[in-house]
Each structure stands twice: as C-alpha cells, then as structure tokens.
Amino acid sequence: KCSSPLISFLDLQLVLLGDSGVGKSCILLRFVRGQFDPSSKVTVGASFLSQTISLQDSTNVKFEIWDTAGQERYASLAPLYYRGAAAAVVVYDITNPETFLKAQFWVKELQKHGNPDIVMALVGNKADLENEREVSHAEAQAYAKSNGMFFIETSAKTSENVNQLFEEIAKRLPRGQS
Ligand code: GDP
Numbered sequence: 001k002c003s004s005p006l007i008s009f010l011d012l013q014l015v016l017l018g019d020s021g022v023g024k025s026c027i028l029l030r031f032v033r034g035q036f037d038p039s040s041k042v043t044v045g046a047s048f049l050s051q052t053i054s055l056q057d058s059t060n061v062k063f064e065i066w067d068t069a070g071q072e073r074y075a076s077l078a079p080l081y082y083r084g085a086a087a088a089v090v091v092y093d094i095t096n097p098e099t100f101l102k103a104q105f106w107v108k109e110l111q112k113h114g115n116p117d118i119v120m121a122l123v124g125n126k127a128d129l130e131n132e133r134e135v136s137h138a139e140a141q142a143y144a145k146s147n148g149m150f151f152i153e154t155s156a157k158t159s160e161n162v163n164q165l166f167e168e169i170a171k172r173l174p175r176g177q178s
C-alpha cells in the first residue's frame with residue numbers, strides 16, 4: 001500500500017525565560033546552529049532566532065524563538081515576549097537552587113498573565129555538571145507535574161536532550177485546523 005504524504009506546517013512562537021546565566025542563549029544556539037560557545041555574550045534585552053524541524057508525522061514546525069535577558073532590569077519587558085507565545089520554556093541551572101526558585105516565579109507569572117493554552121516546559125540545564133548538582137531531578141519533576149508542565153534536563157554543552165526538548169514541545173501543541 002502506498003499512502004500519499006500529508007505534510008503540514010505549523011508556526012510556533014516560543015519564549016525562553018529564566019535567570020541570567022542558566023544557559024538560555026546556549027540552549028538556543030545549540031538548537032539552531034548545533035554549536036556551543038563557552039564565551040558567549042550576555043543577552044541584552046532580547047534576541048530572536050528561528051528554526052524549522054520535521055516531526056515523524058511529517059509536520060514541519062517553524063519555531064520563532066525569543067530569547068530574553070534574565071536581568072531584573074528587563075523583567076518588566078518579559079510580558080511583551082510571553083503574551084503572544086504558544087510555548088514557554090522556563091530554564092534553571094541544576095547546580096544553582098536560586099535559579100530553580102526563579103523558575104518557579106516565572107511559572108507563576110505565566111499562569112497569571114500568559115496565554116491560557118500556553119505549552120510550558122521546565123528545563124534543568126547544565127546536566128553535564130552532575131557532580132555539582134544541587135536541584136534533584138525528582139524535586140523538579142514533581143514541581144513540573146503539579147503545574148502541568150513538561151520537564152526535561154538538558155546540556156547545551158554536550159547537546160543532551162536539546163533537540164528532544166523542542167520536539168516534545170511541538171508534539172504537545174494543540175493541533176487545530178491548519
Ligand atoms: P543565559 O543568561 O541564560 O542566556 O545563559 P548563557 O547561555 O549566556 O550561559 C551562561 C553561562 O553558562 C555561559 O558561561 C555558558 O558557557 C554556560 N553554560 C550554558 N549552558 C551550559 C551547559 O549546558 N553546561 C555547562 N557546563 N555550562 C553551560
């Protein structure tokens with residue numbers, strides 16, 4: 001039997017949120033360019049990149065990604081980026097418990113002011129630094145579950161789970177008429 005391929009296209013606006021230094025820009029560079037630059041620059045304000053992936057069901061998903069700055073002085077700008085977003089990725093650093101608390105602040109912010117259908121992911125980055133871990137996988141997993149979020153640990157450095165993160169978000173998007 002031969003079935004004709006049904007190809008569909010989705011545009012997905014995604015925002016990266018989280019404390020400064022957790023690796024948001026590095027995750028994005030790893031996803032879009034396949035690179036890791038340990039001397040990457042601090043994000044000022046916000047920056048934008050896009051990347052298209054093909055899922056196994058032949059859906060092509062074009063990610064339009066806003067990478068925000070984690071510094072306090074830009075926090076008031078964040079709603080500009082997350083209000084229209086279909087997906088939000090909240091990142092913390094598994095070696096830094098303060099960044100996990102900051103991630104919880106962003107989750108509450110999204111629950112209060114984000115699009116009600118937003119797909120949210122909680123990401124514990126720097127998974128390569130296992131010997132410096134201070135936030136347990138189990139604790140973060142439980143927090144994510146109780147907030148209806150998808151949870152994954154990544155390493156922008158080794159690329160572990162970076163593509164999987166974006167694929168899982170794409171799969172979780174509500175598929176209406178397209
Ligand atoms: P942002 O402020 O959240 O955008 O963080 P950056 O992407 O600028 O990264 C902050 C610092 O963490 C940089 O020195 C990166 O080299 C480092 N970094 C980012 N991701 C990882 C990772 O997965 N593992 C390790 N070991 N370091 C990382």
Ligand code: MG
Pocket residue numbers: 024025026041042043067068069
């Ligand atoms: Mg950055």
